[in-house]
Amino acid sequence: MVQVQLTRHLFAFFPQLEGQTLEVEATDVAGVVRALEARAPGLGFYLCDERGRLRPHVNIFIGNALIRDRRQLSDAVKAGDKVSILQALSGG
Known part of the structure; x- marks a missing residue:
């Protein structure tokens, strides 16, 4: 299983995920x-x-490494990996 961490801001849009341990079966970021x-x-x-491409305001890390393939999300993940999904926020 791959462990997934989301920025808190995403819970405002997807409250059903808040408080859950997010673990998924996947072999790549697209999965x-x-x-x-x-x-x-x-x-x-x-x-x-x-088109399935990562939006410009979103970054995904596997461990501490930023994914390389933002178009097809083909970066490999394996059991035990931690995937962090971060959304850039701006404002003034």
């Missing part, structure tokens, strides 16, 4: 996003555009 989408419909489109 992580699909598994999260299955748990919280709409989350996949919030993170990715209509």
Whole structure:
């Protein structure tokens, strides 16, 4: 299982995930996003555009490493990995 951590801001849009231990079965980042989408419909489109590419305001890390493939999300994950999904926020 892959452990997933989300920024707190995402819970405002997907409250059903708050307080849950997010663990998913996946072999790549795309699989992580699909598994999260299955748990919280709409989350996949919030993170990715209509072509499946990661949106510019979203970053995904595997451990401490920023993923390299923002287009197909093909970066590999394995059991025990921690995947962090961060959304940039701005304002003034």
